[in-house]
Amino acid sequence: MPAAHSQSAGTAISPTRADDFAGWYQEVVRAAELATMAHVRGCMVIRPWGYRMWELMQAELDLQIRARRHSNVYFPLFIPLSYLQSEASHVEGFAKEMAVVTHHRLDSVNGVLVPAGPLEEPLVVRPTSETIFGRSMSEWIHSYRDLPMRLNQWCNVVRWEMRPRVFLRTTEFLWQEGHTAHDSEAAAMADALDAHEMYRTFAEDFLCIPTVPGEKSASERFPGAVSSYTIEAMMQDGRAVQAGTSHYLGQNFARAADIDFLDRKDERQHAHTTSFGISTRLIGAVIMTHGDDDGLVLPPAIAPSQVVIVPILRGESSGAVLAYAHQVAAALTGPDGINPDRVLVETSEQRATDLRWSYVKKGVPVIAEVGPRDLASRTVTYRVRLDHHALRTAGFDDLRAAMAAALREVHEGLLQQARIRLREGIHSDITTLGEMEQFFRSRRGFVLGAWCGEPDCEAALKPLAVSIRCIPQHLEAPGEACVVDGRPKRFSALFGQSY
Amino acid sequence: MPAAHSQSAGTAISPTRADDFAGWYQEVVRAAELATMAHVRGCMVIRPWGYRMWELMQAELDLQIRARRHSNVYFPLFIPLSYLQSEASHVEGFAKEMAVVTHHRLDSVNGVLVPAGPLEEPLVVRPTSETIFGRSMSEWIHSYRDLPMRLNQWCNVVRWEMRPRVFLRTTEFLWQEGHTAHDSEAAAMADALDAHEMYRTFAEDFLCIPTVPGEKSASERFPGAVSSYTIEAMMQDGRAVQAGTSHYLGQNFARAADIDFLDRKDERQHAHTTSFGISTRLIGAVIMTHGDDDGLVLPPAIAPSQVVIVPILRGESSGAVLAYAHQVAAALTGPDGINPDRVLVETSEQRATDLRWSYVKKGVPVIAEVGPRDLASRTVTYRVRLDHHALRTAGFDDLRAAMAAALREVHEGLLQQARIRLREGIHSDITTLGEMEQFFRSRRGFVLGAWCGEPDCEAALKPLAVSIRCIPQHLEAPGEACVVDGRPKRFSALFGQSY
Numbered sequence: 001m002p003a004a005h006s007q008s009a010g011t012a013i014s015p016t017r018a019d020d021f022a023g024w025y026q027e028v029v030r031a032a033e034l035a036t037m038a039h040v041r042g043c044m045v046i047r048p049w050g051y052r053m054w055e056l057m058q059a060e061l062d063l064q065i066r067a068r069r070h071s072n073v074y075f076p077l078f079i080p081l082s083y084l085q086s087e088a089s090h091v092e093g094f095a096k097e098m099a100v101v102t103h104h105r106l107d108s109v110n111g112v113l114v115p116a117g118p119l120e121e122p123l124v125v126r127p128t129s130e131t132i133f134g135r136s137m138s139e140w141i142h143s144y145r146d147l148p149m150r151l152n153q154w155c156n157v158v159r160w161e162m163r164p165r166v167f168l169r170t171t172e173f174l175w176q177e178g179h180t181a182h183d184s185e186a187a188a189m190a191d192a193l194d195a196h197e198m199y200r201t202f203a204e205d206f207l208c209i210p211t212v213p214g215e216k217s218a219s220e221r222f223p224g225a226v227s228s229y230t231i232e233a234m235m236q237d238g239r240a241v242q243a244g245t246s247h248y249l250g251q252n253f254a255r256a257a258d259i260d261f262l263d264r265k266d267e268r269q270h271a272h273t274t275s276f277g278i279s280t281r282l283i284g285a286v287i288m289t290h291g292d293d294d295g296l297v298l299p300p301a302i303a304p305s306q307v308v309i310v311p312i313l314r315g316e317s318s319g320a321v322l323a324y325a326h327q328v329a330a331a332l333t334g335p336d337g338i339n340p341d342r343v344l345v346e347t348s349e350q351r352a353t354d355l356r357w358s359y360v361k362k363g364v365p366v367i368a369e370v371g372p373r374d375l376a377s378r379t380v381t382y383r384v385r386l387d388h389h390a391l392r393t394a395g396f397d398d399l400r401a402a403m404a405a406a407l408r409e410v411h412e413g414l415l416q417q418a419r420i421r422l423r424e425g426i427h428s429d430i431t432t433l434g435e436m437e438q439f440f441r442s443r444r445g446f447v448l449g450a451w452c453g454e455p456d457c458e459a460a461l462k463p464l465a466v467s468i469r470c471i472p473q474h475l476e477a478p479g480e481a482c483v484v485d486g487r488p489k490r491f492s493a494l495f496g497q498s499y
Numbered sequence: 500m501p502a503a504h505s506q507s508a509g510t511a512i513s514p515t516r517a518d519d520f521a522g523w524y525q526e527v528v529r530a531a532e533l534a535t536m537a538h539v540r541g542c543m544v545i546r547p548w549g550y551r552m553w554e555l556m557q558a559e560l561d562l563q564i565r566a567r568r569h570s571n572v573y574f575p576l577f578i579p580l581s582y583l584q585s586e587a588s589h590v591e592g593f594a595k596e597m598a599v600v601t602h603h604r605l606d607s608v609n610g611v612l613v614p615a616g617p618l619e620e621p622l623v624v625r626p627t628s629e630t631i632f633g634r635s636m637s638e639w640i641h642s643y644r645d646l647p648m649r650l651n652q653w654c655n656v657v658r659w660e661m662r663p664r665v666f667l668r669t670t671e672f673l674w675q676e677g678h679t680a681h682d683s684e685a686a687a688m689a690d691a692l693d694a695h696e697m698y699r700t701f702a703e704d705f706l707c708i709p710t711v712p713g714e715k716s717a718s719e720r721f722p723g724a725v726s727s728y729t730i731e732a733m734m735q736d737g738r739a740v741q742a743g744t745s746h747y748l749g750q751n752f753a754r755a756a757d758i759d760f761l762d763r764k765d766e767r768q769h770a771h772t773t774s775f776g777i778s779t780r781l782i783g784a785v786i787m788t789h790g791d792d793d794g795l796v797l798p799p800a801i802a803p804s805q806v807v808i809v810p811i812l813r814g815e816s817s818g819a820v821l822a823y824a825h826q827v828a829a830a831l832t833g834p835d836g837i838n839p840d841r842v843l844v845e846t847s848e849q850r851a852t853d854l855r856w857s858y859v860k861k862g863v864p865v866i867a868e869v870g871p872r873d874l875a876s877r878t879v880t881y882r883v884r885l886d887h888h889a890l891r892t893a894g895f896d897d898l899r900a901a902m903a904a905a906l907r908e909v910h911e912g913l914l915q916q917a918r919i920r921l922r923e924g925i926h927s928d929i930t931t932l933g934e935m936e937q938f939f940r941s942r943r944g945f946v947l948g949a950w951c952g953e954p955d956c957e958a959a960l961k962p963l964a965v966s967i968r969c970i971p972q973h974l975e976a977p978g979e980a981c982v983v984d985g986r987p988k989r990f991s992a993l994f995g996q997s998y
Contacts, residue, residue: 036635036638038575038634038635038638039574039575039577039578039579039582039631039634039635040575040577040578040579040622043575043576043577044575045572045573045574045575045635046572046573047572048570048571048572048650051570051571051572051573052570052571054573055571071547071550071551072547072550072551072554073544073545073546073547073550074544074545074550074553074673075538075544075545076537076538076539076542076543076544076671077542077576077624077655077657077671078538078539078542078598078671079538079539080538080539081605081612083538084612085612091605091612095604095605095606095607095612096604096605097603097604098603098604098605099577099600099602099603099622100600100601100602100603100604100605100614101598101599101600101601101624102599102600102601102602102614103598103599103601103621104596104597104598104599104659105594105595105596105597105599105659106580106590106594106595106597106599106623107594108594113580113583113584113590113594115599115601115621117659122602122614123539123598124605125576125600125624132538135537135538136535136537136538136544139535139537145848151547155655156576156654156655158576160603160604160616172575172576172577174573349644
């Protein structure tokens, strides 16, 4: 793709967002070297740049989860089929997408390896772990004194995906799953809502992704939950991404797994449980929220390199320029500065222009170029990713402040841009099914409308590929008649199309 | 187990190490709440205390691996059967222990869920990832400029285990696997040996586990490797634990996966690859190296809590004592102090003696008790795990220094003890098979002896359950005749029994 390396090509990514958003997305993933869909249908290889983004998300969220008195644990990858069957609606929800292990050996038959050692009971590769956490909780919990119990794990899960799409819908993905048990509905609900709020602030403050928080409708709930909460983000093409969910599971899983305890009156009760999770799908949400026609644009908090310094090495000044580049890096780091891991001096043999473009596509917030002239004037020339065609200059002594300001500018710029897009993308002027049809045929976005609360109205939207994303917590739809069938409004609903 | 909570029971763990080492091990794992073998045969649930040990190991080793210019990545859990088959000796080595996914759905047949959606090609749950890394490397590597390539992943792997034992041999375990590709044998070998040395120093400096580093014999090599390096640790019962291995894979995997590149002369060559890994087995090694008849004993570097403070809360002094306990904790932490995460003020409602014993069994390096008398005299009474029946006292103003010294004392005491045990456990005075038989019938340990290098001598030791643990790098066996069959010595070999 030499065109992608040339500024004269106009845009680095082809196609553009406007031409073909899905194609643009795939090309950004490729050009930024985030991941490849390879080897096994629906599974991805997460490459160093993409994986580092995930590690940075993990590090921050793990702190927040631990601050909420969760302990990290690790549960088995394999779940006995019988566990899943103990919660009927749960297994029904996942049965169509489960990888099943049936053998534990390969035998060579006429030189061909075939599965052997059939298992007595097939094992399912975990699609989620409520049932297996539940069984252990039932062993560990005896009294109200053992509650609340809060456990979390970071792991891989598998949900067989017929229409895979990198990061957004993959057969295997990485995620975090929190599981808690409590002595009352109120206590459990408080934890579910606290996780919900944690996700909302994490997405907004860390990923610069504002979302609409709300409750899922009954038909969109997690299989087996009493209530599910979601944060819904809007991508640049107007589609919705469910960016993190938390669930109040009532006593459903506690009954299925016998999680019970003696309460303060010495009476036996079933615990109330919750679960909550976010996944590598968030990487997809970051790409589609912030990316532009030149590639990925990264919120500084998850940029593997926040500042890349490209020394212009030519002829006899090379040694001095390289030394100066390292001086610049050193000036940026140190106590109260940027983490040394997040400043890169790029010294590979490629042309400086090519290098710069590769980091533009990788979404690096600040790209500095340091050449003989910068050395002579003790300045640094740099570009901020939001407007990377503009050159800026900072004196060596102002470097740290200038870079800190540039990173703040990127963070605030991305957040602001996404907030405006979300606000402008929510349409409250649609009052009938006909208008809804017309809207989603011509464009995309969210529709905030009245809903009677009946599932048949949700079903009626299926041909439009529209679903209720959530019942928003802080948004009120105008109108008193259900936008689908005109019956009296029971809820304000956010309608949209998802990936 | 009320007996375990009472000091008068003599020992907290029953059986003792001397009575039944394997039973003692299981009981320590249970009493310290490290893990349970549950749900699926051979798979473990790693509980908070055990998982935190793993996280602390991970954090340190990840830094060291990153400092060696590795990038973390994530590859799919599932490997197509055809990939494994491309390296014949590799698949042969793992065929007997592979979990095989054959279906991607469950269907309900007469109310019973049965595997459905058969896969065209069965998928293997990764037992290790050389073959799948190789395929991607072949796409990413084109020229010598792309080399060396160094990738690392932290993940779960599955090797079906017929005789499972918690942490030591489990069907699923967590590990780190590094994979590198190079333009020459020398460069690859340097990386393999560097990983080997990294493991040796990590085990010794961080886990207080001295090891014998060396090369594996041909029959003990990683399937498909040209040479394998290991660090062998000796447990308190004299058995060997292979604590970390690194492999020079030659061009075997590069040929199988087509990892080739244009060299500086523009000629196409196969890359030389390496791999290396450590796993949750290390937790087992820590238990069996340092544990005593009162339970786990933790090297401070991997102690989830380095210091636990138990306030003695009785009557009207309770409030003041609790406040004082928090003052003590605050005095220990802060800049240059102990990480606040690693100091715990334990305020649960149990009796102080029970609490103390539970932390003794969990191996906490320093357990402090703070009561009304300590408050009055502004002192702290504490116990160091190595000798936890002895009470020590420190003044409030000397606290930080006293605790730092206590942690150093534990670190150095454990290391010293293990070093002496390893040194004294290596026997160089055995010169015949008869003597070897006699030795391993009556006791355990390592035998350092001459070996002719022939595999039939290794085979002859199988009835004794003895194997060559390694050809040590720094130890020379006396004698010139193979201890098994008397043929001329080619190698000094370390013989031992493993788990």
